[in-house]
Amino acid sequence: MGRFAPSPSGRLHLGNARTALLSWLQIRAAGGRYVMRVEDLDPQRSKAEHEQRQLADLRWLGLDWDEGPDVGGPRGPYRQSERHALYVAALERLDTYPCTCTRRELRAQIEVDAPHGVEPVYAGTCREGPTHPERPASSRWRIPASAPVCFVDRILGERCQDIAREVGDFVLRRADHGDGGAWAYQLAVVVDDAAMGVSEVLRGADLLDSTPRQILLQRSLGLATPRYAHAPLIVGPDGDKLSKRHGAPDLSALRERGVDPRLVVAALARSAGLLGDHPGLPRCTAEELRASFELSQIPREPGVLDVSALG
Numbered sequence: 050m051g052r053f054a055p056s057p058s059g060r061l062h063l064g065n066a067r068t069a070l071l072s073w074l075q076i077r078a079a080g081g082r083y084v085m086r087v088e089d090l091d092p093q094r095s096k097a098e099h100e101q102r103q104l105a106d107l108r109w110l111g112l113d114w115d116e117g118p119d120v121g122g123p124r125g126p127y128r129q130s131e132r133h134a135l136y137v138a139a140l141e142r143l144d145t146y147p148c149t150c151t152r153r154e155l156r157a158q159i160e161v162d163a164p165h166g167v168e169p170v171y172a173g174t175c176r177e178g179p180t181h182p183e184r185p186a187s188s189r190w191r192i193p194a195s196a197p198v199c200f201v202d203r204i205l206g207e208r209c210q211d212i213a214r215e216v217g218d219f220v221l222r223r224a225d226h227g228d229g230g231a232w233a234y235q236l237a238v239v240v241d242d243a244a245m246g247v248s249e250v251l252r253g254a255d256l257l258d259s260t261p262r263q264i265l266l267q268r269s270l271g272l273a274t275p276r277y278a279h280a281p282l283i284v285g286p287d288g289d290k291l292s293k294r295h296g297a298p299d300l301s302a303l304r305e306r307g308v309d310p311r312l313v314v315a316a317l318a319r320s321a322g323l324l325g326d327h328p329g330l331p332r333c334t335a336e337e338l339r340a341s342f343e344l345s346q347i348p349r350e351p352g353v354l355d356v357s358a359l360g
């Protein structure tokens with residue numbers, strides 16, 4: 050059972066579309082249940098019109114889902130903004146403490162020798178009590194002592210992270226936005242994947258470094274860990290992450306321009322190594338790709354997408 054979990058803070062770009070297509074193919078090839086979950090945790094950036102547009106774009110691409118905010122289902126609600134009580138219950142089961150550090154103070158704690166480049170590591174400043182009790186406080190998790198958290202990514206292979214050294218105690222609920230603060234992605238995604246019965250997570254490689262934190266939370270909450278597959282990102286012909294600079298249109302722009310969605314599906318599939326036997330195939334539907342889909346076809350290297358192929 051799998052899911053796509055878009056944040057309704059803007060338009061879906063081709064990278065989001067490819068993640069959606071691949072996760073849908075993975076689940077539908079195995080005859081599994083597919084859920085659409087809207088991750089509207091950021092009250093300032095999330096907009097209903099973005100959600101509507103994103104879901105319409107995904108349907109235009111040929112995807113469907115058994116449960117979601119527009120179709121309902123037994124494990125709803127399917128918007129994170131409506132799942133507050135579940136996050137409260139999870140937070141209560143974890144050892145957290147208030148943190149009143151400002152952004153500026155946190156930036157000063159940046160450690161430069163993390164393997165993935167510059168990673169902000171929390172130094173534990175407020176562990177023994179907040180230094181500024183008058184300020185709004187976020188909730189940080191006093192992470193349990195543990196060896197590095199390791200998992201086998203189904204595309205990228207084994208990954209390990211020493212969370213205490215590379216991340217530190219991390220925020221589960223923010224201080225901002227009033228009303229108790231916005232929930233952190235790491236907590237909400239763990240609670241929801243478990244509550245919705247998600248057993249397979251396929252998402253973009255930009256979230257790879259979040260996975261060990263999520264696994265540590267799952268262990269502490271006694272929740273099952275799904276299998277993870279992180280798809281390498283899409284790059285332009287010059288090898289840089291695909292962006293507007295390459296002339297990459299968002300999904301809505303393609304739909305509004307009247308582009309054949311089968312052209313888009315074929316380009317996304319090709320960039321993910323799925324059309325190995327038919328590299329020249331100009332158009333295909335998600336449904337046509339379904340029967341022959343195998344996760345092992347997706348290469349570990351970033352996929353190249355040539356925007357000019359989109360007409």
Ligand code: GLU
Binds near residue numbers: 054056238251252253
């Ligand atoms: N909402 C996240 C995003 O749009 C995805 C979360 C996930 O797949 O775990 O980047």
Ligand code: ZN
Binds near residue numbers: 147148
């Ligand atoms: Zn602090």
